[in-house]
Amino acid sequence: MKIKSFLKDVGGASRVTKLRGQTLNNASSKNLYIDPINATAKALHPGPIEVVCTKVEEVSPTAKKYTFAPTNGVLPIFEAGQYVSFDLDIDGTKTTRPYSICSAPYQAQGENPFFEVTIRNGKKGTGYVSIWFYENVKEGDKFIVNLPFGHFNYEELRDSNNILALAGGSGITPFYSMAQEIANGTLDVNLTILYGSVSHKDIILEKELKEITSKTDKVKFINVISGEGEELQEGDEKGFISRELIKKYSVESDPTNAKTSYFVCGPLVMYQFVEKELKALNVPLRRIRMEVFGAPRDISQAEGYPKENINKVFKLTVRRGIDEVVIDAKACEPLAVALERAGIKNRTRCRSGECGFCRSKVVSGEFFVPKVGDGRRAADKRFNYVHACSTYPLSDIVLEIPIL
Amino acid sequence: MAFYKEKYDAIVVGGALAGMAAALTLANKGKSVLVLERHNLPGGLTTSFVRGGTEMEATLHEMMSIGPEEAPFKIRTFLEEMGVKVNWLRVPEAYRLVVPKEKIDITLHAGFSGSTQNNVYVPGDYVAAKEIDKQYPGTFSEVNRLLNLCTAVFNAVNYLSINHMSKAQMLLKFPEFVKTCGYSTDEVFATFNLPSEVIDILKAYWIYVGSPTSELPFTIYAVLMADYLGGGSYVAKEFSHELSVRMVEACRAKGVQYEYCQDVDKILVKNGHVYGVRTKRGDEIHADYVACSAYPNRCYGNMIEPKSEVPPIAFKSANFRKMGVTCTSVVLTLDKSPEELNIKDYSVFSSETDMDLDAHWKNLHTKGPYNYLTTICLNYANPSCVPEGQTSLSITTLPLPSAYMDVKPNEYHALKRKVARSMIETVSKHLGVNLFDHILEVEVEMPHTIAHYTSNYLGGIYGYQHDMEDHIVARLQMSDDENYIKGLSFCGAHAISGDGMSPCITNGRKAAKILLDQMSEEGR
Structure with a gap:
């Protein structure tokens, strides 16, 4: 094109409009809509799935392993370390519970897909849902579940392929998932598990984990027994998961060389202890992964909580669309629990403040969010959007939640 | 128990920027408006997420047409008129372009010696x-x-x-x-x-x-x-989510009912005119006017009920268009400061080959490795975005959905990591620093991620491709004749002005205007 002709051309708008009109008219008038990308996205995150309990097995005197199969024959892909959320209706209380999946991802695919969770009972502080689960769930029971969730999986872009798992209590379950996936040859990492227990009778999934260590060199399993006078078995360590033990089982016994990733899952007291030990060892921050651990058992112990409120009961006005109901909300329980007790559906998943599924808006009223597990975005904090599973009322509250 | 009113003047399907701009415009004219958003967050792609206690931008997040406070530009002006006052931070440079094969390495800044008045730029140097x-x-x-x-x-x-x-x-x-x-x-x-x-x-x-x-x-x-x-260009101080939340708050202040977790399944039509929507939850909600954020392909293809209400010309109007790009993006929090990682710029475009855009375009029709990357270090626009001594870095490229149509669920995770690994390697090479040694948090966004969070057709983020056969001027000139179903207008990146956060706001305003014009024609 010559510059001159370009400067004289005033017909461009008409020309492009005509071209567009012609192109449109030449197109097919059939419905050609397909969307394989949304279809794959849906397969990866299918939403609610119905599953049936196909097996219940004792894996210690205080723990049972439950196997679930999808009634439609398909489970989504998950990664070892992720969790499943159960939608539960217990005597009119509509609630959910997240459980780490203890079976391996490969078992959820193929012809007879299933996943498993292990639930412990009998310990002080066991939540009422876990007790209910332990005492009631049997073969043939059907549930609605949602999966996968969570970020407690090995991420090859970030983590060392040498993982030192620091586990306590039912915190062993995600590592059992990883161990089985490794034994299956579908996860290429070296996994050493330090499993802290008071005594051998508290250990869950021991037989299963030992079986794996006999099959592959890539998984090692060491019991760390803390109880005074408890009998030790071959290969056991005594005491807590201390800095000395962490050092000993790190690659080249050097926690600072970044050759080991530390994955921590267990009860709150263990986190507090282990976090301190890892810090003392100067482990690079990027090598530490902590699983979330649920709402605090006693919010009055949380840093900054105004203790005088703990026994109060407030009015919670719940708005859904143009509907409004008033229910009670105990100061000692998160708003999500108040909703559940009233039978109001609310979408919780992690129940630790992290995932944000239960994001709702506090229109008015005072509330407390514990610092640990405050996964809110900055702008949400500014405008009083809260994660209901980790928000405690300090006054009467007006809350807007989604219509579910 | 009723959650919705008997009837609304207008329903907005999708509460992203375009939908909220439409809702604000309609509510500003005194209309009763319901916004139905399928996610539990507002804003669509204008969002952020938190990992390991650190907030991260979902992807590209620069805003155009904001302008400085003393000389506001059209989007800043519109937002402020609607009561949306964002804490805008100006990004330091326009871009650095690095093309080693052509020995190009240059950094450009925005600004000119002319002036701006009432949205008109007076020329200058x-x-x-x-x-x-x-x-x-x-x-x-x-x-x-x-x-x-x-x-x-x-x-x-x-x-x-x-x-x-x-x-x-x-x-x-x-x-x-x-x-x-x-x-x-x-x-x-x-x-x-x-x-x-x-x-x-x-x-x-x-x-x-x-x-x-x-x-x-x-x-x-x-x-x-x-x-x-x-x-x-500008970014919001409290991440893109700040803009979205402030727009929601402005909607609420104007009486708009904004509902989360409501996935609109069908748009109900009778005798060529919209009369409501039905959600996946099963609610049938009535309004004679709907602004739709779903792509026309999906709307005509799968949402209009009954299907017989879609005229053949509507299918033509969706079928003739070339689908625009989607997104693959790696969002990183790194354990050192930008200076320690040799990251010197806010925004870098890098080309592994010559700046042959036709070749790059061809490359974007594949699953990579990609040759044209955008790397953004948010610290330089927003120093408080991460804790001291850390870096927020994203690496993005925008491939075509066609490259990802055949991905099966069981291939997804491996592919995602392969794409991300290659992008991190390329940027590491440019920086002379192995970024893999510094990753605190990493999230990878794929076309499927876009689909999962927004249900956008084919995971698209930019609507339809701007090309000579679908020219913006032609789009504008023909727009009045393209309302094939009365009471229905489209907003989102697939609408007239195309992609980007600011154009989407313009698209939302336009969608509202189309509906307002129809309302007045029809005597509402």
Whole structure:
């Protein structure tokens, strides 16, 4: 094109409009809509799935392993370390519970897909849902579940392929998932598990984990027994998961060389202890992964909580669309629990403040969010959007939640 | 128990920027409005997420048409009129372009010696033209002439998107616009006497409109350049989510009912006119007017009920269009400061091969490895975005959905990591620092991620490709004749102005205007 002709051309708008009109008219008038990308996205995150309990097995005197199969024959892909959320209706209380999946991802695919969770009972502080689960769930029971969730999986872009798992209590379950996936040859990492227990009778999934260590060199399993006078078995360590033990089982016994990733899952007291030990060892921050651990058992112990409120009961006005109901909300329980007790559906998943599924808006009223597990975005904090599973009322509250 | 009113004046399907702009515009005219958003967060792709206690931007998040506080530009003005006061931070540089094969390494800044008044740029000397002249002496006047041509076109588009004008008037008032609009960007480049490296430098932003300059209408290029290199771009201090939440709050203040977790399944039509929607939850909600954020392909293809209400011409209007890009993005929090990681810039475009955009475009039709990357270090625009001593870095490229249509669920995770690994490796090579040794948090966004969170057709983020067959000027001229179902208008990146956060706001306003005009015609 010559510059001159370009400067004289005033017909461009008409020309492009005509071209567009012609192109449109030449197109097919059939419905050609397909969307394989949304279809794959849906397969990866299918939403609610119905599953049936196909097996219940004792894996210690205080723990049972439950196997679930999808009634439609398909489970989504998950990664070892992720969790499943159960939608539960217990005597009119509509609630959910997240459980780490203890079976391996490969078992959820193929012809007879299933996943498993292990639930412990009998310990002080066991939540009422876990007790209910332990005492009631049997073969043939059907549930609605949602999966996968969570970020407690090995991420090859970030983590060392040498993982030192620091586990306590039912915190062993995600590592059992990883161990089985490794034994299956579908996860290429070296996994050493330090499993802290008071005594051998508290250990869950021991037989299963030992079986794996006999099959592959890539998984090692060491019991760390803390109880005074408890009998030790071959290969056991005594005491807590201390800095000395962490050092000993790190690659080249050097926690600072970044050759080991530390994955921590267990009860709150263990986190507090282990976090301190890892810090003392100067482990690079990027090598530490902590699983979330649920709402605090006693919010009055949380840093900054105004203790005088703990026994109060407030009015919670719940708005859904143009509907409004008033229910009670105990100061000692998160708003999500108040909703559940009233039978109001609310979408919780992690129940630790992290995932944000239960994001709702506090229109008015005072509330407390514990610092640990405050996964809110900055702008949400500014405008009083809260994660209901980790928000405690300090006054009467007006809350807007989604219509579910 | 009723959650909804008997009837609304209008329902907005999708509570992202376009939907909220539409809702605000409708509510501002006294209409009762319901916004139905399928996610539990507002804003669509204008969002953020938290990992390991640190908030991260979902992906590209620069806003155009904001302008400085003392000389506000159209989007800042509109938002403030609607009561949306965002804490905007100006990004420091426009971009750095690195093309090792052509020995190009240059950093350009926004700004010019002219002025802005009432959304009109008065021409002047562009800072970027001076910066280019320093490395390529003697090019100032031609580069500046090109950028001023862009400015003139930009002024025209801004004017014409609001006002009607006869062709003769247009020619008198906006001759540059009239004379360039029949040409592609490359065709207009060819009329300038500039070395190829300089042209390549001026092409760098092409990815932000997702179309190679051989196919890109100059009109779109001009708007992009004038806006970014004139007014500069902005980010919200509390991440993109700040903009979205503030828009929701403004909606609430205007009486708009904004509902989360409501996935609209069907748009209900009778005798050629919309009368409501049905959600996946099963609620049938009534309104005679619907602004729809779903792509026309999906809306006509799968949402209109009954299907017989979709005229053949509507399918044609969706089928003729070329799908725009989707996104693959790696979002990183790193355990060292930018300085320690040799990261010196806010925004870097890097080309592993020559700046041959047709070759890059071809490359974007594959699953990678990708040759044209955008790397953004948010610290330089927003130092408080991460804790001291850490870095927020994202690496993005915008492939075509067609490359990802065949991905099976069981291939997804491995593919995602392969794509991400290659992008991190490429940027590591440029920096001379192995970023893999510094990753605190990493999230990878794929076309499927976009689909999962937004249900956008084919995971698209930019609507339809801007090309000569679907020219913005033609889109504008034909828009009045393309309302095939009465009471239905479209908002989102697939609407007239195309992709980007600011154009989406414009699209939402336009969608509302179409509905308002119909309401008044129909006596509502």
